Amino acid sequence: MSDHQDPSANSAQSPAASRRRVLQLGAIGAATVISVRPALAQTAVSVMTCEIPVPDPSRASQYVAADGSLVAPGTPGAVPGAAMPFKGEDVRNVMTHGGRLPGTTAEQNEAYVNYIRRLRSGTGGFTCFASIQMPR
Amino acid sequence: MPDAAPDPVYHAPPAATLLRTPLDLLDAIYDRRSGLTHLVGEPVPAILDALAAGPASAADLMQRLADDYAIEGELAALRARLAELAALGLVDARAL
Numbered sequence: 730m731s732d733h734q735d736p737s738a739n740s741a742q743s744p745a746a747s748r749r750r751v752l753q754l755g756a757i758g759a760a761t762v763i764s765v766r767p768a769l770a771q772t773a774v775s776v777m778t779c780e781i782p783v784p785d786p787s788r789a790s791q792y793v794a795a796d797g798s799l800v801a802p803g804t805p806g807a808v809p810g811a812a813m814p815f816k817g818e819d820v821r822n823v824m825t826h827g828g829r830l831p832g833t834t835a836e837q838n839e840a841y842v843n844y845i846r847r848l849r850s851g852t853g854g855f856t857c858f859a860s861i862q863m864p865r
Numbered sequence: 866m867p868d869a870a871p872d873p874v875y876h877a878p879p880a881a882t883l884l885r886t887p888l889d890l891l892d893a894i895y896d897r898r899s900g901l902t903h904l905v906g907e908p909v910p911a912i913l914d915a916l917a918a919g920p921a922s923a924a925d926l927m928q929r930l931a932d933d934y935a936i937e938g939e940l941a942a943l944r945a946r947l948a949e950l951a952a953l954g955l956v957d958a959r960a961l
Contacts, residue, residue, distance in 0.1 A: 752908050752930060754938025757945045761909060762953060765902040825952075846898055846954075855900070862899040862954065 780814035781854030783841045795836070797843025808837045814854070820845055821861040872923060873958040875947055877916040883955070885910070899954060909955075912946060916956060923947055 755761050784791055784799055791799040792807035800807045815830055820842075823830055829838040848855045884895040892910045894903045908930075915921070915929045923944045930936055930943075951958040 749933065749935045752911055752934035752936050754908050754936065754942035755946060757942050760949060761906055761946060762949060762955075763904040764953060765904065848898065850900060859900040862901055 779817040779857035779860060781817065781820055781845055781848070781857050782814040783811040783844050783854075785853040787853070793837075793840040793844050795840050795843065797840060797845070797847045799844070808840050811837070811841060815841070815845075817857045817861045820858065824861075871960065873951075874920045874922050874961055875916060875926065875951070876920045876957040876959060877913060878955070878957065880917075883913075885913075894955065896954060901953075903953060903955065905955075908943075908946060909950065912943075912950065913955070920959075 782789075784793060788799055789810055790802060792802050792804055792809055794800045794804065794807040802809070811830075811833070813832075819831055822828065823838070823842060824845075829835065830841055833841060845854070845858055848858045878896075878898075882897055884897065886893045886895075887910075888904075891904045891906050894905055894913075895901075896903065911930060911934065912926065915926055915933075918929065921929060923940060926947070927936070927940055927943055947956060947958070950956040
């Protein structure tokens, strides 16, 4: 014997608002995300000294556009790649606290940071970049 | 009158960047840029869906969410969630 609960048939009277799902925003001090490490071999020590070349050495002749994509040399608005790779620690500091990568102008910094953000597995520096993303 | 820092505007990453899969109580979000997988609970999926409609400040986002949900919690809690997501790279906090 089951109780048949008849939901309100007066749909004309019930505004959509009263049937909205509740969304809890959570406690201010709580963390709501668990981040899972990829299985990479970087240790905590090597994160500080691992390097990210901009761009990948196989494409060293290309320029870096402001959005981080690689473009033909001389493309307006794009900058040449960095002469030296950046240290993982420097990249992490910039991405966490802002500021500029060492030795860069504002224009270069924007292009390089966006390039680094777009790194994919298989591209030089990806493992280093993924390591600096590790939550503490 | 003291100058308060303007509220950041939060941007969802480009559509192809995050791969999301619902897992009963949680969503799994794989970030192709970092290679990290994040397990997220309420209200993160709702926040990401609301930002997909376009960038928003915390206050604007609160309005957007209130259109679809009965919100439990203050704006300060939403700011805390957004700060957490920005720190993980799941949203971008920008001046504009």
